[in-house]
Amino acid sequence: MGWRNPFFQKKRGGRSTGMRNLAYWSELLLSVSLVVVGGATLLLHIFQVLVPDWRASRAPAGFEAGICEITEQREPRRDGPLGVIGSGLELQASRVTDDGKLLPPVWIKREVGSFSPTRTDVEDMAAIYAVGTDHACWFDPNNSSRLMLRRPLRWWPWPVALIPLSLFAVGVWGIIASLMQVVTSVERRSLVAGNARRLDPMRESSAESATLAEFSAADEEHGVRYPHRLPAIGTAGWRMAGLMLVTTIWNILLAYFVYVASLQMLRGDPAWLVLVLVVMLGLVGLWLAFNLIREFWERRGIGQTHLEISEHPLALGGQYAVFLSQTGRMKLRRLTAELVCEEAASYQQGTDLRTSVAVVHREELGKWIGIRVEMGQPFEMDFTFTVPAEAMHSFRSPHNEVRWMLVVEGETDRGQEVHRQYSMNVRPAIKPGDGQQVAFVEPSEMEPTA
Amino acid sequence: MRVLAANHSPLADIRIEKSDKPFEPGDVLRGSFCVRAEHAAEARSAELSVLWYTAGKGDEDFGVHYFQRYSADGPEAVELSRRREFRTLLPASPLSYDGFVVKVCWCARLRLFLPRGRQSVIEAGFQLGRVAAAHEPTLVSTEEA
Numbered sequence: 001m002g003w004r005n006p007f008f009q010k011k012r013g014g015r016s017t018g019m020r021n022l023a024y025w026s027e028l029l030l031s032v033s034l035v036v037v038g039g040a041t042l043l044l045h046i047f048q049v050l051v052p053d054w055r056a057s058r059a060p061a062g063f064e065a066g067i068c069e070i071t072e073q074r075e076p077r078r079d080g081p082l083g084v085i086g087s088g089l090e091l092q093a094s095r096v097t098d099d100g101k102l103l104p105p106v107w108i109k110r111e112v113g114s115f116s117p118t119r120t121d122v123e124d125m126a127a128i129y130a131v132g133t134d135h136a137c138w139f140d141p142n143n144s145s146r147l148m149l150r151r152p153l154r155w156w157p158w159p160v161a162l163i164p165l166s167l168f169a170v171g172v173w174g175i176i177a178s179l180m181q182v183v184t185s186v187e188r189r190s191l192v193a194g195n196a197r198r199l200d201p202m203r204e205s206s207a208e209s210a211t212l213a214e215f216s217a218a219d220e221e222h223g224v225r226y227p228h229r230l231p232a233i234g235t236a237g238w239r240m241a242g243l244m245l246v247t248t249i250w251n252i253l254l255a256y257f258v259y260v261a262s263l264q265m266l267r268g269d270p271a272w273l274v275l276v277l278v279v280m281l282g283l284v285g286l287w288l289a290f291n292l293i294r295e296f297w298e299r300r301g302i303g304q305t306h307l308e309i310s311e312h313p314l315a316l317g318g319q320y321a322v323f324l325s326q327t328g329r330m331k332l333r334r335l336t337a338e339l340v341c342e343e344a345a346s347y348q349q350g351t352d353l354r355t356s357v358a359v360v361h362r363e364e365l366g367k368w369i370g371i372r373v374e375m376g377q378p379f380e381m382d383f384t385f386t387v388p389a390e391a392m393h394s395f396r397s398p399h400n401e402v403r404w405m406l407v408v409e410g411e412t413d414r415g416q417e418v419h420r421q422y423s424m425n426v427r428p429a430i431k432p433g434d435g436q437q438v439a440f441v442e443p444s445e446m447e448p449t450a
Numbered sequence: 451m452r453v454l455a456a457n458h459s460p461l462a463d464i465r466i467e468k469s470d471k472p473f474e475p476g477d478v479l480r481g482s483f484c485v486r487a488e489h490a491a492e493a494r495s496a497e498l499s500v501l502w503y504t505a506g507k508g509d510e511d512f513g514v515h516y517f518q519r520y521s522a523d524g525p526e527a528v529e530l531s532r533r534r535e536f537r538t539l540l541p542a543s544p545l546s547y548d549g550f551v552v553k554v555c556w557c558a559r560l561r562l563f564l565p566r567g568r569q570s571v572i573e574a575g576f577q578l579g580r581v582a583a584a585h586e587p588t589l590v591s592t593e594e595a
Contacts (some may be wrong), residue, residue, distance in 0.1 A: 345508025358550035360584040390582040397511035
């Protein structure tokens, strides 16, 4: 576990700076604070909310069971945020004595219909506790004004307890991790973590180095010409789907605020805050819709690009055949296929997480110009390439990565850009003792130094 | 014993045999270390690791390939001033790499635990594999189809 406090441990170019001791103590202090705040809040929540609720839902202390008759209902109107009217239900009840007499009625403080966000809920509750109906209740024999209807156990305070509980757990884990920093070395902790990873039955090849990008033959898509279809990285389809989702949610929100604002206007009581919000949300909604339409416009007629390869994973120095298929309905001014290797390094700078990318190998594998693609008549092309024997294999660790990919780029006669990337897994050429990563040989003692 | 990768410090020294050439995956890495006699009594324990780590622009990642702990106290106490040999079969990856923003380095690291929570680290590096250093890519255009 590394130092997480970005204020005292910073990455500047290729070196780390900062005050290691201060970083350690500030992290320990933060963890202790979380334990204190989380623990105190959790105790308060347990003893002030959960336990009283639990008792109230059962037999309240000092109260006796009886029968009450509902004598009156009222619905207090409460102003909610943004001028929305809240609904509630309060009940007046009289206790029915053993000889059938009604005692003076009492407005019940902890009413059954506590604050409800919708009027329908209140109406449902009002129907259950209709005036003149009898219900089980609890009364204080020493004080006739203390009366309560038996309440169902509220569900929401229980999940709310997860908030202080998670703070407490994070704090405890932070303290353990901080103490581990002192008691054990980073190498020892890494070894323990590595051994645990190798024991993971979900990892397909647990004996393989964790730095090789995981490859699962079961997840591979089969091609038509060649056995493997390469997976696309970050397809434009996903981006468009994301944009569509955001635009839809945003504009539904906008519609809700327009509805609230319209109601206020009709009542002759315009809420200016809501109006300002509507204008701001509307501008953003328009901008999102404009981008979505533009995205659709730019993608029209461009079909899918498929790349199939003769073998996967690849090996350094290996030669491979590729089949390229471009569907759609368009005329391409040019289309190129490139073999690209890039490095990506992510680092914390202040409170930002940044990623630096450098292309270290770029090789054009094919270039085609003046291509016409029609529906049902995709552009298809075969080509071969060789992975450089002395290049770096695919490598992935939490903050650093070397990735290989095939990149297809083109431009239509309408000026639309085609840019698609397909990841490949390049393995080192030599695999000694497959499945055997570490061989421990007991060290032998030699002569002592002088 | 021909030694190139060696790191001498006032406290200890660590050596790797035949490290003038790159090691290949599957080779046996041999080396030795010792705590200098005048500081042996000071060192409570020592940890020897063979590991890779990343250098460069990104935050550091590392992975331990071989690990051995020696303690000067307890039932399995050893004399740290005696030169001790270590051997391990090198893995297939990650290979040593000198890139633009990602660098992968291998080393044998000796960590000494001293009184009052102090630690001292001595390293001897070596190269695994023969990956060429990264250079600025130049795009060579192919024949137009």
